[in-house]
Amino acid sequence: MIGVLGTVEMLCALAAILTGIWYYLVGNYGFWKERGVPGPEPRLLFGNIKDIMLVRDSFGESLKKMCDQFPGAPLVGIYARRTPVLLVRDPELVKDVMIKDFSTFSERGNPMHEKIEPLAAHLFNLETKRWRSLRPKLSPLFTTGKMKHMFALILECADYFEKYIHILAEKGEPIDCREITAKFTTDVIGSCAFGLQMNAIGDEDSEFRKMGRKVFEVSLKARILQIMRMAAPWLYELIGISALPLDVQQFFMSSMKETIDYRMKNDFRRGDLVDMLIEIKNNPEKLDFETLRLRPPVVFHMRKAVTDYTFRGTNVTIPKGQRVWIPVWDIHQNPEYYPKPEVFDPERFTDDMRQARHPMTYLPFGDGPRNCIGARFAVYQTKLGLIKVLSNFKVDVCDKTHIPYKPDPKSFLLAPIGGVYLQFSKVN
Numbered sequence: 001m002i003g004v005l006g007t008v009e010m011l012c013a014l015a016a017i018l019t020g021i022w023y024y025l026v027g028n029y030g031f032w033k034e035r036g037v038p039g040p041e042p043r044l045l046f047g048n049i050k051d052i053m054l055v056r057d058s059f060g061e062s063l064k065k066m067c068d069q070f071p072g073a074p075l076v077g078i079y080a081r082r083t084p085v086l087l088v089r090d091p092e093l094v095k096d097v098m099i100k101d102f103s104t105f106s107e108r109g110n111p112m113h114e115k116i117e118p119l120a121a122h123l124f125n126l127e128t129k130r131w132r133s134l135r136p137k138l139s140p141l142f143t144t145g146k147m148k149h150m151f152a153l154i155l156e157c158a159d160y161f162e163k164y165i166h167i168l169a170e171k172g173e174p175i176d177c178r179e180i181t182a183k184f185t186t187d188v189i190g191s192c193a194f195g196l197q198m199n200a201i202g203d204e205d206s207e208f209r210k211m212g213r214k215v216f217e218v219s220l221k222a223r224i225l226q227i228m229r230m231a232a233p234w235l236y237e238l239i240g241i242s243a244l245p246l247d248v249q250q251f252f253m254s255s256m257k258e259t260i261d262y263r264m265k266n267d268f269r270r271g272d273l274v275d276m277l278i279e280i281k282n283n284p285e286k287l288d289f290e291t292l293r294l295r296p297p298v299v300f301h302m303r304k305a306v307t308d309y310t311f312r313g314t315n316v317t318i319p320k321g322q323r324v325w326i327p328v329w330d331i332h333q334n335p336e337y338y339p340k341p342e343v344f345d346p347e348r349f350t351d352d353m354r355q356a357r358h359p360m361t362y363l364p365f366g367d368g369p370r371n372c373i374g375a376r377f378a379v380y381q382t383k384l385g386l387i388k389v390l391s392n393f394k395v396d397v398c399d400k401t402h403i404p405y406k407p408d409p410k411s412f413l414l415a416p417i418g419g420v421y422l423q424f425s426k427v428n
Helices: 002-026 059-068 091-100 128-142 144-170 177-192 207-216 220-231 233-239 246-266 273-282 328-332 351-356 375-390
Strands: 075-080 083-088 301-304 323-326 393-396 421-426
Touching: 059 075, 059 083, 059 328, 083 091, 091 301, 091 323, 128 144, 128 273, 128 375, 144 177, 144 375, 144 421, 177 207, 177 375, 207 246, 220 233, 246 273, 375 393
Parallel strands: 083 323
Antiparallel strands: 075 083, 301 323, 393 421
16 A cells, blocks of 8 residues: 555656746746737747757747747747847837837846856947946947048058959859958958957958857857857856857957057057047046848847836736847838838848838837937948948859858857858959
8 A cells, every 4th residue: 555655646746847947948938928928939949940949940930930920910029049038020019119218128038157258248238227337438439520531541441452353353263242341341440449450351361250150150069158148047057068169269359458558558549449449547537331231241130128118008017027029020021111121232232212211110120218329330341441442343143153142040149140141253
């Protein structure tokens, strides 16, 4: 009799444990139904991001597919594994999140582990308290006046960029535009942000370019660590291995430190961002389109509610700590805002067309107080690069051009599979 009872008790205990595990895994899956928010049915372990986790779809594509199931819905509720995430699609509600009610959504909600990843403690990731302190000090670095000082440095890189394309075009072979523009960007960042002439364009073995590639390369190990960082931050902290290779972190940190130390010791100035950062360090009291619609590098913006919040015009209330994502790729490819959204049409961005659209339907750099601080810098660099290309070359598709464009599911930022190969020929 005792043995029988022992077996029964054991089975009951096992059933209780299994029930507890099951509830832990699926207990949150009624979160959005309870709040009347439509969304796709979640799957065990993965929630709604199975294709993202298994590297079948890119973030932008996957979020858009989910949103497409609920046309016209201003809000869509999904699950990142077992965590509820709200997709905000309606431009007016996006405006509330990013601008009008910014104080409620001032946090990114992106886990940060400074001890493991010291380079992660930058303006994009910082929590509200430190962000509020740092943003006013850095904003003056990107004013029109400051940009004029750096224009000559960007132009110098653009001149090298032009010469490099001439050399490649003479070979008559298709050119990987993603690689050459990445080299151009590397030289601009190296010159303006690090105060160093990297020569990534002319030197195929440039150390700076190698490290730049590593930042965006996603190995299987890095992918696992990134998933762990989001799904189990405590385990990621415990293991103590950074998703970003240690040599990359050390390279960029030592490069910046050596540059600052040299300039401060020799009183050397170059009119770039390093000079301005030194000024902030020494005198902290003084400082308190086009293509980006179709291919935005950041395919969704993250926010986190710091208090309970009810969305305007709805009965949807979210609790403090709720993650909110703004699906940029979905908004930018919504035919309601951009008819025939897959078509590249610069005429969409005439003054009249832009004024006729809601401003929250174009978000490559975000908006509101936590928009991209370097947006003006990026546009300057991009325009100069395009001028150098289009004033000297005719650019056509070729046999190596991948059509249609397919985002790489391994990349967190938008990146094409197989590069962007085009044929360049000199303009007579």
